[in-house]
Structures are given as structure tokens and as C-alpha cells.
Amino acid sequence: MRTLILLALLLLALASLLTSLASGSVSVSWQELQSVLSGEGSELARQVILELRWPRAVAAFTTGALLSVAGTLMQVLVRNPLADPYVLGISGGAATGALLALLLGLGSLGLHSAAFCGALFSMLLVFSLSHGSGNWTTSRLLLTGVVIASGWGAVIGFLLALGPEQGLRGMLFWLMGDLSYASFPAFGLLVLATGLLLAIAFGRSLNVLTQGEQAASALGVSVTALHRGIYVLASLLAATAVTLAGSIGFVGLIVPHMLRLAGVRDHRLLLPAAALLGGSLLVSADTLARTLLAPHQLPVGVLTALVGVPLFLALLHHSHNVLGEAR
Amino acid sequence: MHLLETGKLCVTIGNTRVCDALDVSIDAGDRWCILGRNGTGKTTLLHTLAGLRSALSGAITLQGQSLQQLPRKSIARRIGLLFQDHNDAFPASVMETVLSGRHPWMGPLQWEGEQDFAIAQAALRAVELDGMEQRIVTTLSGGERRRLGIACLLTQNPQLQLLDEPTNHLDLHHQISMLELLQRQTQRDNKALVFVMHDINLATRYCNRFLLLFGDGETAQGAASEVLTHTHLERLYRHPLQAVQGPQGTLWLPR
Numbered sequence: 001m002r003t004l005i006l007l008a009l010l011l012l013a014l015a016s017l018l019t020s021l022a023s024g025s026v027s028v029s030w031q032e033l034q035s036v037l038s039g040e041g042s043e044l045a046r047q048v049i050l051e052l053r054w055p056r057a058v059a060a061f062t063t064g065a066l067l068s069v070a071g072t073l074m075q076v077l078v079r080n081p082l083a084d085p086y087v088l089g090i091s092g093g094a095a096t097g098a099l100l101a102l103l104l105g106l107g108s109l110g111l112h113s114a115a116f117c118g119a120l121f122s123m124l125l126v127f128s129l130s131h132g133s134g135n136w137t138t139s140r141l142l143l144t145g146v147v148i149a150s151g152w153g154a155v156i157g158f159l160l161a162l163g164p165e166q167g168l169r170g171m172l173f174w175l176m177g178d179l180s181y182a183s184f185p186a187f188g189l190l191v192l193a194t195g196l197l198l199a200i201a202f203g204r205s206l207n208v209l210t211q212g213e214q215a216a217s218a219l220g221v222s223v224t225a226l227h228r229g230i231y232v233l234a235s236l237l238a239a240t241a242v243t244l245a246g247s248i249g250f251v252g253l254i255v256p257h258m259l260r261l262a263g264v265r266d267h268r269l270l271l272p273a274a275a276l277l278g279g280s281l282l283v284s285a286d287t288l289a290r291t292l293l294a295p296h297q298l299p300v301g302v303l304t305a306l307v308g309v310p311l312f313l314a315l316l317h318h319s320h321n322v323l324g325e326a327r
Numbered sequence: 328m329h330l331l332e333t334g335k336l337c338v339t340i341g342n343t344r345v346c347d348a349l350d351v352s353i354d355a356g357d358r359w360c361i362l363g364r365n366g367t368g369k370t371t372l373l374h375t376l377a378g379l380r381s382a383l384s385g386a387i388t389l390q391g392q393s394l395q396q397l398p399r400k401s402i403a404r405r406i407g408l409l410f411q412d413h414n415d416a417f418p419a420s421v422m423e424t425v426l427s428g429r430h431p432w433m434g435p436l437q438w439e440g441e442q443d444f445a446i447a448q449a450a451l452r453a454v455e456l457d458g459m460e461q462r463i464v465t466t467l468s469g470g471e472r473r474r475l476g477i478a479c480l481l482t483q484n485p486q487l488q489l490l491d492e493p494t495n496h497l498d499l500h501h502q503i504s505m506l507e508l509l510q511r512q513t514q515r516d517n518k519a520l521v522f523v524m525h526d527i528n529l530a531t532r533y534c535n536r537f538l539l540l541f542g543d544g545e546t547a548q549g550a551a552s553e554v555l556t557h558t559h560l561e562r563l564y565r566h567p568l569q570a571v572q573g574p575q576g577t578l579w580l581p582r
Binding site: 075076079081201202204205208210211212214217218219220221222223260265 | 435
């Protein structure tokens with residue numbers, strides 16, 4: 001059963017990646033794609049596929065996977081199924097950093113570092129503020145995160161109002177999540193692999209933690225240490241994702257739910273499954289974003305939200321179990 | 328060496344003094360009942376004994392070792408706690424929930440094996456929940472969820488079992504069958520039990536030691552014949568009581 005689910009998701013991931021490589025303004029047939037992947041094919045096809053579409057598809061996959069794993073972890077951390085990877089103000093901090101970099105006219109490296117630093121700053125800010133009087137509860141953490149996130153919202157509005165007319169479009173694209181400038185995400189893949197393995201290693205403790213902090217503690221989980229570990233790990237994963245592609249919504253929120261509804265509840269399986277499903281979803285969304293209204297490119301965040309909102313509402317409507325409600 | 332021992336334990340919660348300088352020792356074979364009005368800190372004391380919160384002062388030792396110094400996992404192998412309420416934020420199946428009792432006994436990267444499933448299955452059978460393995464816990468009735476909590480405690484299999492109002496939500500049949508199951512298992516495996524209960528008559532039927540929390544820091548402890556007196560109980564509940572001789576001993580009825 002376990003291997004079957006993972007195998008199916010692996011196939012889905014492959015299919016989404018191949019479709020992404022084959023579709024776009026320069027249409028590539030399956031035969032051509034096959035020959036390019038085996039090291040042959042025309043110069044144009046090679047260039048389009050290997051230098052443009054492949055890095056972007058991998059970036060989309062990595063971002064989706066990072067967001068889904070981070071979302072799964074955040075939901076366990078705050079024991080709230082409505083939490084998403086940005087619940088602790090990560091995206092707001094990253095966006096502020098990125099907008100500042102855009103305002104100052106920094107290059108892409110500067111932009112990425114500024115976004116990453118902004119995300120980490122927000123994480124530390126929320127952590128220290130919710131930790132202040134020594135009593136670290138997840139509800140205080142959640143509230144602090146929500147308040148800090150709306151604080152970032154105000155800062156972002158301020159920066160947008162200050163920003164020059166011609167830069168506004170780039171800023172808005174970044175805020176909504178955009179993969180058009182993505183390069184091959186070697187760092188992102190490394191963070192994803194390390195984070196995922198680490199999280200899976202603590203999977204059984206995460207399962208126990210869903211029963212509540214005190215219950216987990218009584219069952220031998222060192223809850224405080226585990227909480228801090230999840231907090232740092234999920235924040236790093238989310239920060240890396242935001243740095244890669246801006247704030248893409250809904251993927252990190254709905255992917256864990258879709259899997260839980262399908263009966264995948266054990267975190268040792270849920271986490272890798274979330275990575276595969278989240279990656280596939282974002283690759284597909286990005287393929288649609290750049291082909292739907294070609295030659296116009298839509299920000300992929302708009303598409304994930306457009307697809308995500310009705311999907312999530314449908315999930316809520318059809319299931320009583322998604323929120324753990326009593327019957 | 329006692330299984331669990333407190334020395335001059337002071338526990339407070341808010342403005343309530345739960346106990347002042349409490350010395351109590353729990354040994355294998357003991358079946359304790361903690362009695363007291365609402366809000367006198369019975370649950371707080373139980374959580375303190377399980378090491379889930381720290382006391383104001385005093386010491387708690389588990390088989391000669393200071394409870395504070397022990398890692399959580401080592402405590403969880405010896406002390407188990409049935410909480411007053413269950414808090415399920417995410418859907419989980421009955422089998423997944425009962426298997427969580429094996430957590431303290433497994434290595435960090437270990438998966439549940441056949442033996443773990445067998446232990447979990449036996450626990451479900453003992454609480455009459457066999458056949459419900461795949462049910463989602465949030466769809467269980469209150470009494471079924473309660474029995475699942477007891478099954479989880481049986482799977483954890485600690486020497487000292489602390490149960491906060493174990494008969495909550497249970498019907499008459501299951502109140503008796505669960506308490507008898509716990510009593511039987513305690514005698515067979517030389518374990519110890521601590522109940523928090525409000526039903527004095529069920530308590531006298533299944534417990535051999537009593538700890539009374541009067542709500543002002545004062546406590547009384549001992550066997551039923553020593554501490555369950557008119558004076559004590561009327562002070563404890565601030566309600567007049569009447570002792571009636573029943574077929575199995577004294578019954579306490581509220582006037």
C-alpha cells in the first residue's frame with residue numbers, strides 16, 4: 001500500500017515534468033523530446049528544453065515540494081489544519097527583503113539573498129516575540145505569526161507605494177509567486193533533500209505529536225525540542241521556497257489535506273508523498289501559467305490560487321474528516 | 328525502594344494550593360484514588376507525578392531516580408497517563424492511535440513490527456474495540472474514544488498507570504469492565520494504579536489507598552477505613568453524606 005502510493009506519485013511527478021518539457025511556445029513532439037533527453041535532437045530543441053524548460057521545471061518541482069513539506073510540518077507544529085507554510089510571517093519577511101532589493105536595483109543574487117534574509121529575520125522575530133516571557137505555546141506562536149504577517153503586509157504596501165512605476169510589475173509578480181526567472185535550483189534541491197530526510201526520521205514522533213503536546217510528552221516525546229526542530233526546519237524550507245519563486249499560495253495548504261483525505265496519515269509516508277504531489281502540482285500549474293495565455297505569462301501563484309480555492313472548498317464540502325470534526 | 332515517592336512536595340496552580348509538603352509513596356500492587364472537589368488540583372497533581380509540569384518545591388523520585396533528571400522516553404516506559412479529555416486535531420485511525428502507545432519502546436527509526444501490532448490488537452480486544460481498527464477516531468462515540476485511550480495505555484504498558492477520571496463517558500457495563508480489567512492487570516503484573524475519581528463507591532470497590540485533597544493544601548491519606556470518615560468526606564465535598572451498609576461494604580450517599 002505504502003509503496004503503491006509512492007510509486008503512483010512518482011509516476012505523476014515524471015508525467016508532470018515531461019509534459020512541462022514538451023509544452024510551450026516552441027512545440028516539441030514526444031519523439032523530439034525523447035531524442036533530446038537521450039543526448040541528440042536539433043540545436044533549437046536542445047536549447048529550449050535543456051536551458052529554458054528543464055531548469056524552470058525543476059525549480060517549480062522543488063518549490064512545490066518545499067512548500068508542501070513545510071506546510072505539513074507547520075500544521076503539525078501549530079496543531080491547526082488551516083496553517084500554511086507562511087503562517088509565521090515567512091513570506092512577508094521574504095517579500096519585504098525582495099522588494100527592498102528591487103527598489104535598490106540589486107541583481108538576482110542580491111534579490112535572492114535579501115528574500116532569504118528577510119524570511120529568516122521574520123522567523124527569528126516571531127520566535128523571540130512568542131518566546132518572550134518564557135512560556136512557549138503553539139497558540140501564542142500562531143497568533144504572533146499572524147500579527148507579524150499583517151505587519152509585513154503594511155510594510156509591503158508602503159514599499160509598493162514608494163516604488164517606481166516601471167518596477168511595479170516585477171514587484172507584483174514576485175509577490176504573487178513567479179517562476180519566469182528561475183534557474184536550476186541546486187541549493188533548493190539540497191535543502192529539500194536534507195529537510196525531507198530529517199523530517200521523515202522524526203516521522204513517528206510527529207504522528208504522536210498530532211495527539212497533543214501533553215499526550216505526546218506522556219508518550220515519551222521531548223516536545224519542546226521537537227517543536228523547536230520543526231519550527232526551524234519548516235521555516236528554512238519555506239524560506240528557501242519563497243526565495244526560489246516568491247510567495248506561491250495554496251500548494252502548502254491543500255497538498256497535506258489532499259493526502260490526509262486519501263488516507264495517508266503516517267508522517268513517514270505523508271512527508272515524502274507531500275513532496276512528490278506538491279512538486280507535481282506546481283510543475284503542472286507552471287506549465288499552464290506559461291502556455292494558457294501565451295505569449296503572455298501568468299504568475300504561477302495566480303493559477304495555484306485559482307485552482308486551489310475551488311479545490312479546497314470542494315474538499316471541505318465533501319469531507320467531515322479534514323478538520324478532525326466530530327460527527 | 329518505592330515505585331514512585333514524593334518528598335515534601337508542594338504543588339500550586341494559580342492561587343490554589345494543591346498540597347503542602349506531601350509525602351506519599353506508591354508501591355507495586357497499590358491502587359490509589361485521589362478524591363477532592365472540582366478545582367482542587369487533582370489533575371494538576373497527577374500531571375506533576377507524571378513529570379509533565381514542575382512542582383513548586385519538593386522531590387519526586389521514580390524507582391530511586393529523580394523524575395526531573397530522567398529523559399521523557401525513560402519516564403514514558405514506566406509511567407503512563409490517561410488524560411481527562413482527548414484532543415484529536417487531525418484524523419487518525421483507531422489502530423494508528425493505539426499503536427502510539429508503543430512509541431516509548433521503539434528506536435528512533437524503527438517501524439512498528441508484527442509484535443507491536445499484536446500488542447495493540449490485544450489491547451483493543453481487552454477494551455472491546457476489536458473490529459474497529461480502521462475507524463477514524465473523530466467518528467467514535469465518547470465512550471469508545473475513552474476505551475481507546477485506555478487501550479493506548481495498555482499498549483504503553485507502564486508499571487505506574489495514572490488515570491484521570493477513567494470512567495468519563497463510560498456506560499455502567501464499561502465502567503465496571505474497564506476498572507476490573509485495570510485491577511486484574513495490576514494484580515497480575517504487579518503494577519500500580521492512581522485514579523482520579525468522583526464516585527466514592529466505585530473508588531472504594533477498586534482502590535486500596537486514598538489521597539484526599541481538601542483544597543487548602545491539606546491532605547489525608549491511607550486505607551479506606553482510616554480516611555473515608557464522615558468528618559473527612561463532609562469536609563472534602565462540603566455536602567452532608569450518609570453511610571449505608573451495602574452487600575460489598577459501606578456505600579456513601581449524598582443527603
